[in-house]
Amino acid sequence: xxxxxxxxxxxxxxxxxxxxxxxxxLVAFIDSLPLGQDIDVNRGHLIExxxxxxxxxxxxxxxxxxxxxxxxxxxxxxxxGVISFYSYFTDKPIGRHKISVxxxxxxxxxxxxxxxxxxxxxxxxxxxxxxxxxxxFLNVLRCVGACSLAPVVMVDDKVYGKVTPEMVSExxxxxxx
Amino acid sequence: MTLKTPSELNALKAxxxxxxxxxxxxxxxxxxxxxxxxxxxxxxxxxAALEEPEYDDKFEAVSVGCMGLCYCEPTIELRDNSGKAIxxxxxxxxxxxxxxxxxxxxxxxxxxxxxxxxxxPEDEENTNNALQxxxxxxxxGRINPERIEDYILRDGYQALAKVLTTMKPEDVSQTVLxxxxxxxxxxxxxxxxxxxxxxxxxxxxxxxxxxxxxGDPGAFMDRAVLEGDPHAVLEAMTIGGYAVGADTGIIxxxxxxxxxxxxxxxxxxxxxxxxxxxxxxxxxxxxxxIELKYGAGAFVCGEETAxxxxxxxxxxxxxxxxxxxxxQGLWKQPTIVNNVETYANIxxxxxxxxxxxxxxxxxxxxxxxxxxxxxxxxxxxxxxxPMGTTLRDIVYKLGGGINKDRNFKAVQxxxxxxxxxxxxxxxxxxxxxxxxxxxxxxGSGGIIVxxxxxCMVDIARFFLEFTCDxxxxxxxxxxxxxxxxxxxxTNICHGKGTPQTLVELRSLALVIKDxxxxxxxxxxxxxxxxxxxxxxxxxxxxxxxxxxxxxxxARLIRFTINEKCIGCGVCAKNCPEDAITGVTKKRHVIDQxxxxxxxxxxxxCKFQAIDKQ
Numbered sequence: 001x002x003x004x005x006x007x008x009x010x011x012x013x014x015x016x017x018x019x020x021x022x023x024x025x026l027v028a029f030i031d032s033l034p035l036g037q038d039i040d041v042n043r044g045h046l047i048e049x050x051x052x053x054x055x056x057x058x059x060x061x062x063x064x065x066x067x068x069x070x071x072x073x074x075x076x077x078x079x080x081g082v083i084s085f086y087s088y089f090t091d092k093p094i095g096r097h098k099i100s101v102x103x104x105x106x107x108x109x110x111x112x113x114x115x116x117x118x119x120x121x122x123x124x125x126x127x128x129x130x131x132x133x134x135x136x137f138l139n140v141l142r143c144v145g146a147c148s149l150a151p152v153v154m155v156d157d158k159v160y161g162k163v164t165p166e167m168v169s170e171x172x173x174x175x176x177x
Numbered sequence: 178m179t180l181k182t183p184s185e186l187n188a189l190k191a192x193x194x195x196x197x198x199x200x201x202x203x204x205x206x207x208x209x210x211x212x213x214x215x216x217x218x219x220x221x222x223x224x225a226a227l228e229e230p231e232y233d234d235k236f237e238a239v240s241v242g243c244m245g246l247c248y249c250e251p252t253i254e255l256r257d258n259s260g261k262a263i264x265x266x267x268x269x270x271x272x273x274x275x276x277x278x279x280x281x282x283x284x285x286x287x288x289x290x291x292x293x294x295x296x297x298p299e300d301e302e303n304t305n306n307a308l309q310x311x312x313x314x315x316x317x318g319r320i321n322p323e324r325i326e327d328y329i330l331r332d333g334y335q336a337l338a339k340v341l342t343t344m345k346p347e348d349v350s351q352t353v354l355x356x357x358x359x360x361x362x363x364x365x366x367x368x369x370x371x372x373x374x375x376x377x378x379x380x381x382x383x384x385x386x387x388x389x390x391x392g393d394p395g396a397f398m399d400r401a402v403l404e405g406d407p408h409a410v411l412e413a414m415t416i417g418g419y420a421v422g423a424d425t426g427i428i429x430x431x432x433x434x435x436x437x438x439x440x441x442x443x444x445x446x447x448x449x450x451x452x453x454x455x456x457x458x459x460x461x462x463x464x465x466x467i468e469l470k471y472g473a474g475a476f477v478c479g480e481e482t483a484x485x486x487x488x489x490x491x492x493x494x495x496x497x498x499x500x501x502x503x504x505q506g507l508w509k510q511p512t513i514v515n516n517v518e519t520y521a522n523i524x525x526x527x528x529x530x531x532x533x534x535x536x537x538x539x540x541x542x543x544x545x546x547x548x549x550x551x552x553x554x555x556x557x558x559x560x561x562x563p564m565g566t567t568l569r570d571i572v573y574k575l576g577g578g579i580n581k582d583r584n585f586k587a588v589q590x591x592x593x594x595x596x597x598x599x600x601x602x603x604x605x606x607x608x609x610x611x612x613x614x615x616x617x618x619x620g621s622g623g624i625i626v627x628x629x630x631x632c633m634v635d636i637a638r639f640f641l642e643f644t645c646d647x648x649x650x651x652x653x654x655x656x657x658x659x660x661x662x663x664x665x666x667t668n669i670c671h672g673k674g675t676p677q678t679l680v681e682l683r684s685l686a687l688v689i690k691d692x693x694x695x696x697x698x699x700x701x702x703x704x705x706x707x708x709x710x711x712x713x714x715x716x717x718x719x720x721x722x723x724x725x726x727x728x729x730x731a732r733l734i735r736f737t738i739n740e741k742c743i744g745c746g747v748c749a750k751n752c753p754e755d756a757i758t759g760v761t762k763k764r765h766v767i768d769q770x771x772x773x774x775x776x777x778x779x780x781x782c783k784f785q786a787i788d789k790q
Contacts, residue, residue, distance in 0.1 A: 040508065043490035051432065051471055074490075085492040085649070086473035088432055104394030105589060105625045106551035108639055142476070142643060144433060145397035146210050147551035147623075148247030148558060157435070159213040 011066035018063075022056045026064070030071045042072040046082060050089055060091045087141075095130040095137035097175050099123075102152040104143030112151035116140060118165040122172060135175070179452035181460050183338035186329070193330050197258065200237040201281060204254040206318060208243035208404045209436055214250035222270035223253075223277075232277050242405020244318035245559035248577075249291060254318075255281055260301075266291040294575060295561070298537055299525055308570055310537055312545045313361075313398075313521035314561045317405030322440050325447040328408040334453050336527035340416050341461040349420035350376055353523065355531035357543050362388055362479070362516030363594065363620045364696065365542070365609035371513055374503035375421040378511040383423035385414045386507065386514045388484060389430040389437070392476040393592030394643065395623035398547040399517035401559050403430070403437035406521065407444035411467060413523035415454065418465040421513055426467035429484055432474070441469060476593075476647035480695050481506075481514040483649065494649045495695035516621070518547055538564035542608035552589075552625040553580045565606040568598065572626055583628040586727075587711065591620025593640045593647075594700030596707025597633060616707040618700065632729035633712040634719055638666035640704035648698070655698030658689040662705060670730045674720040683709055728789055731774045735790045738765050742786035748778035 015023045029052050033045045049072065053064050060083055069076045083089040101107075101116050116127065119138055123131050130137045146152050149161025153171065160171055180186050205211070205220045223238045236255075246252045249266025253276075256262040261281050266289045268276070279285035295309030296302075303310070311317075320327035328334070340349050354369025375383060387410055391399040403410065414426040430438060445467055448454040456464045470488050477483045478493040485507045487493035506512025522544060526534045535543040542564040548571060551557050555577035562571060568588060572578070579585050587597045590607075596617035598605075605611050609619050627636065641663040650656045665682050668674050686702035686709075693699045709716060718724045725733040738748070738757075742764040749757040749765060756772045759765030767778070779787045 040489070044488065046490035047473055047487065048471065051473065081492055082490070085494075086475050088472075088474035105592070105623070105639070106395045106557075108394075109552050109625060109627060109631055109636075141433075141474075142392070142646075143394035143396070144209075145391065145400045146213055147395055147397060147549060148210050148250070149213055150551060150557075159209070161213055 011063045011070070015063045015067055019057070023067075025056050026053055026067065027071075030068070035072060037073075039073060042074060046072060046074060046079065047086075050079075050083065054089060059093050060089055061093075062091070065091070093130065093134070095135050097135060097155055098137045098139060100139045100141045100144070100154040102142070102144050102146075102150070102154070103140050104147065104150075106143075106147035107151040110150040114165050115151055115153060115163055115168065118168040122168060136172075178450070181452065183335075183342055183459060186334060186338050186459075190329050190332075190335075193326055197330070198237060199258055201235055201255055201257045203236055203238045204241045204244075204256060204319065205238060206242070206244045206246070206250065206252045206254075207240045208401060209434075210247045211243065211250045211252070212436075216251035218270050219251045219253065219268050219273070222273045226273050226277055235280065236277060239321050240323075241319060242317045242322050243401040243559060245295075245314065245401070245561075246291060246556075247558040248556040249289065252291065257281060262293065264291040264293055265289060299529060308562060308566065308575055309560050310545050310563050311561045312525050312534075312537065313402065313518050313547055314405070314559070315525065316409060317401055320406065322405050322407055323443050325408060325444070325451060328406070332528060333408055333524075334412055334451075336524040337412050337415055337453060338459055340419055340527060341459045341463055346376060346420050346422065347373075349416060349527070352531050353420070353526060356526045356534040357531075357541075358519065358522055358526060358534065359542055359609060360516060361518035361522070361546065361619075361622070363591065363618065365619060368515060368519055371503050371515070372417060372420050374501065375423070375511040375513050378504060380422060382425070382508070382510045383421055384507045384510060384512040385418045385421070385423045385426040386481075386484070386488070386512060387414055387426065387428040387520055388479065388481065388514050388516050389428055389434075390472045390479050390484060391431060391434075391517070391621065392479050392647075393594075393621045393623050395551050395589075395625045396549050396592060396621040398549050398559055398622055400434055400437055401547075402517050402521050403434070404440055407437075407441045408448065409524060410441075410517055410520045411444055411448050411454065413520035414467060415458070415465045416523055416527060417513060417515065417520075419463055421511070423511075423513070424464045424466070426465060427470055427488060427507075428467060429470050429472060429478070429488060432471045438469065438471075445469075475649070476643075477649045477695070477697050480697055483695065484514060485512060492649070494651045495697070497694060518622075539606065539608045541610050546608075546619070546622055548622045548624045550576050550624050550626070553583065553628040553631070554578070554626040555580060564608040567604050567606050568624075569603040571624065572603070576626065579626065579628050583630065585626070586629050586631060587627050587633065589625040589627065589636065589704070590623070591618040591703075592623050593643050594618055594697065594703055595620045595623075596703045597627075597636065597711060598707075599711040601711075616703070616710055618703065630727055630729060632670075632725050632727035633708040633715050634666060634669055634725075635727075635729050637704045637708045638663065638670055641666055641701070644697070644701040648701075652692075652694035652698060654689045654693040655695075655701060658685055658693075659698075659701050661685060662689070662702065666705070669716065669719045670725075671732045672719070672723045672730075676717075676720055679709070679716055679720060724790070734774045734776075735769065736767055736772060736774065736776070736779060737788045737790070738767060739786055739788050740764065741784050743784060745784075747781050747783070748787065751777050751781045753777065 127140045153160045153163045207216045254264045272288045275285040284290040296307040350372040358368045359365040475493045478487045480495045483493040483495040502512040538544045547561045560575045644659045648655045686705045689702045744762040756768045
């Protein structure tokens, strides 16, 4: 009688098999960091590693978390704690285009909630969800600092200002690829 | 090229002054809002036009940061070396030829000229009685942020040279203390005192941190400084490092500000190359370098202890003070955390002296404050005014009054930690202390203007929703208390509140204020308390009459059809719930049980026959 641990595929190997290019990119980045045995030092690089990893993979799946955990010698639970704390990080795949409706105060008083409702209706998703075809991810955020253009919607890096509910379908149409 | 002494810096500046052409500069505002409004196209149109030799001899295009005139982006300013200038707003690429043709001789036909409402206290007298005084924003919108030479031309790094070669560290802290510069991040703690605390700690590793995690919804002044004048922050952090004995600076910046990050990176590289960062700066033996750390979207990380934990790679949860970070901060070493705008004032204070700084502003709060004006106001933008300016001047003179000539109701100042100020306090000169006295708070300086269509209960609910989202969950008053406040406010907005709800609301808000762990929690009930103080009548209308005076709380609105109805049937045709019935050419009726208060009938009726209550 023995356990099956050794038969289980290692996270890094699995990730290498599934996403060889992205994985080597991530590993190369981690190897470039001045990591050591001191966990505190490694911890100081955790958030930038997560930023980098999310930039490469689009989100932070379990395998990626596991690889980071092994390399930085930080437990999975702690890494998950950090990911779940910060709204920027996500462990679920998100759509190809990220729609962010600003609901900061300036946008709120100019009616951004009506935009959220309109996007929800047209995309048939709730906030924080991705459409079934993995095309759009609907997100609500607090202030992009472009209050003069309120209400503001960002799709990926493009900013749309003074958006009205009528403009929602036009905006979505721009991304019909 | 590395500069080793102040005289080398002066020589470089002199040669740059020599090299300044007498061409008229065309400054194009290319911050985030300028770019979003199409500033890049205007810039391209100008560069294309300057390919004509006739114009190329006369003009030079410069990309600058935000001028603060967000309401009329894209903006450009034509300026010659003597200071003669014209500003245009809402510029379209096709207007460029006419603008170049007119030059500085007069306004171009068809283009929108914008009045200049500011002066620069460091360089000039306030001859036009300008309301704005730009100290922190002295270079923003005036220089190309990606060229260190432009910054040096505007006396950049002179303060650093002065500090490193002629002042002792304790004199630097003392000068800042004498100027009574108070933390611009919100709480208003004297910056010099903070520096003295850290300086008094035993020699060893210390840190200077710049808090650029600008998370207050409605505040964007830090972004403007970082995008428009990044070197000012680098220079000030280095000065602070010398004062407290730190050799490492960290800028903690929101990942949502990509342009600011890019410009900071460029600035840091340039400063290193010139020797303003690195080893043995100006031959003084003082070493200092700066790195960037990115935030990851957590409002609470604006609180200094939470910010420090985030840099350490942990969840950004605050811890109890004391120990204050100045004694025990990052990696348990003495750490100074200052806000971007605070840093932006430092170099001017060093160059011109504490006494000069105190001539601006009020006695208790000298200097200026940058406010981000937004909401229902005609001229949204960034303004920097001396402390002690009244809200009336800011809202009406600089902000151009309320949208669509509606009536002013309130301003919300200080973000989720601040409060709402009613019309009766419009003439209060605002500084840290007066704001506190009227139940608000400076916060980072976001001013959101609201008109009679905004329901104050709903606004309080909006902020509480924000706080509930952003509460880190560590302490119970904030995690559970704010959730309860939010639920009570929701009930009131839905018409389910009772007079007893109001009593409980206030009492719980006061408990949270007294017992929460960090600044975020302690100030989170402020929006509730200040609206209850200033707009109790609205709360009472919600609970006693089940009515929303502003008509904003959808569930309390009633649509009815009045005698103006001619029976055209447009409303009935558009009603999604078939709640409107009636005979053609006769007055129609709305079935209140079916009505979902969507307001379509109200919008479609051409005869003002629908009343909204």
